[in-house]
Amino acid sequence: MSYTERIEADALVVGSGIAGLQAALDLADQGYSVAIVEKAPSIGGKMISLSKVFPTLDCASCITTPRMASVSHHPRIRTLTYSTVDAIKREGGTFTAAVTRKPRYIDEKECISCKRCEEVCPVYLPDEYEQGLGAKKTISIPFTNAIPQLPVMHPEHCIRCGACARTCPKDCIEFLQEPAPVEIKAKAVILATGYETTPMTAKKQYGLGELPNVISPMAAERLLAPHGPYGRVLRPSDGKVPGSIAYVQCAGSRDKSIGVPYCSRVCCMYAIKQAILLSGSLPVADITIYYMDIRAFGKGYEQFYNNARAMGINFVKAKVARVTEDADHNPVVRIERQEGTSAPEEVKHDLVVLAQGLVPGCDVSKFGLGAGLNDFGFVQLSDETVSSAVTAGAGVFAAGVVKGPRDIPDSVMDAGSAAMEAASYIRKL
Amino acid sequence: MADAKKLAEQLKKLNELRGPVPQALRDQVAAQNKAQKAILDALKGGPKTAPELAAAAGLPADKALWYLVGLRKYGKIADVAGRGDYPKYELKAGEAK
Numbered sequence: 001m002s003y004t005e006r007i008e009a010d011a012l013v014v015g016s017g018i019a020g021l022q023a024a025l026d027l028a029d030q031g032y033s034v035a036i037v038e039k040a041p042s043i044g045g046k047m048i049s050l051s052k053v054f055p056t057l058d059c060a061s062c063i064t065t066p067r068m069a070s071v072s073h074h075p076r077i078r079t080l081t082y083s084t085v086d087a088i089k090r091e092g093g094t095f096t097a098a099v100t101r102k103p104r105y106i107d108e109k110e111c112i113s114c115k116r117c118e119e120v121c122p123v124y125l126p127d128e129y130e131q132g133l134g135a136k137k138t139i140s141i142p143f144t145n146a147i148p149q150l151p152v153m154h155p156e157h158c159i160r161c162g163a164c165a166r167t168c169p170k171d172c173i174e175f176l177q178e179p180a181p182v183e184i185k186a187k188a189v190i191l192a193t194g195y196e197t198t199p200m201t202a203k204k205q206y207g208l209g210e211l212p213n214v215i216s217p218m219a220a221e222r223l224l225a226p227h228g229p230y231g232r233v234l235r236p237s238d239g240k241v242p243g244s245i246a247y248v249q250c251a252g253s254r255d256k257s258i259g260v261p262y263c264s265r266v267c268c269m270y271a272i273k274q275a276i277l278l279s280g281s282l283p284v285a286d287i288t289i290y291y292m293d294i295r296a297f298g299k300g301y302e303q304f305y306n307n308a309r310a311m312g313i314n315f316v317k318a319k320v321a322r323v324t325e326d327a328d329h330n331p332v333v334r335i336e337r338q339e340g341t342s343a344p345e346e347v348k349h350d351l352v353v354l355a356q357g358l359v360p361g362c363d364v365s366k367f368g369l370g371a372g373l374n375d376f377g378f379v380q381l382s383d384e385t386v387s388s389a390v391t392a393g394a395g396v397f398a399a400g401v402v403k404g405p406r407d408i409p410d411s412v413m414d415a416g417s418a419a420m421e422a423a424s425y426i427r428k429l
Numbered sequence: 430m431a432d433a434k435k436l437a438e439q440l441k442k443l444n445e446l447r448g449p450v451p452q453a454l455r456d457q458v459a460a461q462n463k464a465q466k467a468i469l470d471a472l473k474g475g476p477k478t479a480p481e482l483a484a485a486a487g488l489p490a491d492k493a494l495w496y497l498v499g500l501r502k503y504g505k506i507a508d509v510a511g512r513g514d515y516p517k518y519e520l521k522a523g524e525a526k
Contacts, residue, residue, distance in 0.1 A: 119503070122458065122462075123454075123458055123461070124461055124496075124499045126495075133495075133498070134495075134498050134499070134502060135495060135496075135498060135499030135502060136502075137503075155447070157454065158450075159450050159454060159455065159458055160440050160443060160444070160450055162436050162437075162440055165436050165439070166433075166436065171432075174439075175439045175440065175442075175443045176439055176442060176443065176446075212491050229498050229502075230498055231501070231508060232508075232516065234479075234494075234516070236491055236494065237490060237491045237494075238479055238480050238483070238490035238491065238494065238515075239478065239479030239480070239490070239494045239497070239515060239516065240479075240514050240515055241513075241514055241515070241516065243514070
């Protein structure tokens with residue numbers, strides 16, 4: 001068994017999406033020491049892979065990257081990436097977290113991020129950061145602005161040719177590296193484990209993820225990102241510039257048949273945002289949003305929606321019954337309009353985006369910290385009218401989507417609240 | 430640069446621990462190399478679209494596009510400026526030989 005690294009901090013933050021980053025920064029800037037544990041190889045969460053944010057259309061990475069850099073350089077923040085929290089135990093006023101650092105198969109202290117290993121590696125893999133649309137190598141740095149800029153090797157895809165080790169100028173490839181245990185002691189825990197989306201395979205009616213031109217909204221984000229997989233908006237089946245794009249709203253929310261009866265709160269707005277961005281990238285494309293209701297509830301959201309309508313984006317109030325495809329992989333959407341004619345009709349598009357719903361990213365009840373969950377697996381607050389961060393577990397606070405679907409401004413605000421509550425709790429110990 | 434003897438020892442130990450490289454992975458890499466070579470060879474004749482490259486390489490169009498974007502990411506091929514439903518790709522300078 002390898003040596004157990006021990007870390008002591010005032011607060012442990014689980015997750016480093018925008019909520020986790022903000023909570024950690026707010027605590028550290030008040031003088032508290034923070035340890036962040038992130039399961040992915042880079043901090044930044046989902047937000048770092050978005051193209052822009054609504055309703056301002058600010059560049060998402062321009063907002064996230066400075067926070068990522070601040071966290072990684074902060075003297076009072078210790079960040080463990082590519083690490084999992086296996087268990088958290090409470091003893092008196094102290095939490096002890098058992099963490100496993102997964103092996104990257106490199107010497108992290110010696111690596112100079114030169115990417116030579118990635119250049120020479122001969123094996124290409126689907127790149128999950130690009131939602132499988134792009135390729136990466138068996139050893140690769142997760143994405144351009146990842147922090148830390150360290151490669152990860154996937155041994156199950158390694159053909160053991162040794163090319164990476166032969167080219168590494170610092171001799172830091174370690175094929176035999178093993179998981180390393182870490183123990184973190186903290187006085188408070190902030191849960192910021194975020195969300196996952198309902199799977200593309202959730203609904204048989206929408207193609208079970210097997211239609212190449214029916215994509216997820218995260219894939220659409222990557223298509224719109226300046227450094228996306230194709231460098232422009234193309235459809236995945238054949239690299240065609242799509243002339244007709246449709247959004248199927250509530251494709252993973254407000255649907256009891258898949259166990260997600262609630263509204264995911266962000267789908268209307270990200271669909272409108274993507275539609276606006278697409279109309280900028282593809283000025284002659286027809287863009288249609290099939291919706292049940294448009295929920296534009298935040299500051300400036302209604303104006304954003306009205307702007308989209310004024311730009312010529314076609315909003316059709318209709319529930320999509322099913323999505324199929326023709327022989328050329330053009331998605332065919334069967335709808336019944338809820339306004340005007342009520343006869344079902346089939347409409348052909350080049351590309352369809354399914355607005356997936358948001359589900360909890362992690363079952364935090366496994367930690368047994370006393371933080372209750374609601375019926376859908378999100379963290380239940382002890383009293384929402386009193387605090388937006390305090391859970392039923394003493395010293396356990398929640399930030400961001402771990403409490404339920406919410407947008408980026410709300411997640412950032414929540415994170416500030418969680419940091420304040422945690423600071424107040426630690427001070428009283 | 431890794432010491433050749435040390436690297437050989439590491440790889441030998443890795444083979445002992447994990448067994449040989451699975452045949453499925455070897456086949457996948459062989460298919461990848463063949464597809465990429467076919468795409469690069471087809472581009473020696475001038476810029477082509479993804480469906481044209483798929484036809485030339487005998488691949489499904491989605492698979493050809495995936496290999497194409499991988500080669501593009503790692504600097505073997507580049508976009509050709511222009512309009513049309515299907516963008517064209519070309520070999521990057523120095524990749525033609």
